[in-house]
Amino acid sequence: MNHSGNRHWRRGLLALLLAVLGGHSWAQHAWGTYHWARTANPFTLQVGDNMSADWKTYLALSTQDWNNPTAFAASSTPLTVKVVGGRSSKRTCSMVTGTTQVCNGKYGFNGWLGLASINISGGSHITQGSAKMNDSYFNLATYNNPFEKRHVVCQEVAHTFGLDHQSEDGSSLNTCMDYFSNTGGNAGNPASTTPNAHDFEELTLIYAHLDSTTTLAAGSSSASAADIDISDDPRSWGVLVRQSANGRSSVYERENRNGSKTVTHVYWTPEAALRCRACDHRFEVHSQP
Numbered sequence: 001m002n003h004s005g006n007r008h009w010r011r012g013l014l015a016l017l018l019a020v021l022g023g024h025s026w027a028q029h030a031w032g033t034y035h036w037a038r039t040a041n042p043f044t045l046q047v048g049d050n051m052s053a054d055w056k057t058y059l060a061l062s063t064q065d066w067n068n069p070t071a072f073a074a075s076s077t078p079l080t081v082k083v084v085g086g087r088s089s090k091r092t093c094s095m096v097t098g099t100t101q102v103c104n105g106k107y108g109f110n111g112w113l114g115l116a117s118i119n120i121s122g123g124s125h126i127t128q129g130s131a132k133m134n135d136s137y138f139n140l141a142t143y144n145n146p147f148e149k150r151h152v153v154c155q156e157v158a159h160t161f162g163l164d165h166q167s168e169d170g171s172s173l174n175t176c177m178d179y180f181s182n183t184g185g186n187a188g189n190p191a192s193t194t195p196n197a198h199d200f201e202e203l204t205l206i207y208a209h210l211d212s213t214t215t216l217a218a219g220s221s222s223a224s225a226a227d228i229d230i231s232d233d234p235r236s237w238g239v240l241v242r243q244s245a246n247g248r249s250s251v252y253e254r255e256n257r258n259g260s261k262t263v264t265h266v267y268w269t270p271e272a273a274l275r276c277r278a279c280d281h282r283f284e285v286h287s288q289p
């Protein structure tokens with residue numbers, strides 16, 4: 001091998017190492033380049049609370065956490081959450097322009113615990129979001145504990161910030177953006193119920209630039225979006241574009257008539273994932289666990 005060939009080889013090895021080391025925690029921790037457009041940092045995202053009393057507690061705790069980076073050894077955050085009155089209904093959790101709407105309801109034994117959707121315009125700008133927690137499961141003893149509820153609501157709301165998971169293999173990185181399960185023998189384990197420092201680092205990266213326009217609602221004057229919501233029918237999620245190896249995490253995308261795109265992240269139960277990890281779980285028959 002001549003000198004220049006050797007250099008190329010070493011450069012290739014370095015690139016591979018960087019991909020292996022950096023790929024998991026950095027490159028894949030955002031959904032893509034999805035972010036709210038805004039003209040200044042820090043900015044405020046209105047989160048509409050459509051939740052019942054028990055869930056309001058967990059939503060409040062999680063949003064406090066996302067607003068408090070220094071409690072998690074991070075220096076700052078570009079994104080401040082403001083919980084406001086909900087403008088949707090629990091059942092549909094229809095999106096409202098410029099906001100995230102958060103809902104809980106008995107959505108059925110359909111295999112998912114939590115679901116988050118964002119609508120994207122211009123390729124990367126989030127225009128609205130919604131997050132749903134499925135009480136059909138959360139009312140069962142297995143899931144009905146404070147830590148599991150807090151883990152899921154913390155994660156689903158943060159998907160509407162543009163954040164993705166730090167890990168999907170079930171291990172705990174002590175962030176709600178992982179797939180640790182606070183159930184069974186870990187029902188009393190508070191691990192992974194809050195953000196960690198790396199989530200705030202990632203938010204800072206996602207929001208490092210400024211935009212010339214804003215997609216955030218100011219005040220309460222925004223109008224409801226028309227026909228781009230997803231419905232109870234999981235076919236409305238569009239096509240499956242990504243699924244974790246253990247089958248617990250899936251991302252779906254749908255192209256909309258108005259040129260926007262709706263991206264939906266689904267948090268499957270361990271039972272739904274176990275039967276066939278590579279299957280598209282929305283087309284499987286699920287029953288009460």
Ligand SMILES: [Zn+2]
Nearest residue numbers: 035037210211
């Ligand atoms: Zn931008």
Ligand SMILES: [Zn+2]
Nearest residue numbers: 155265266267
């Ligand atoms: Zn998720």
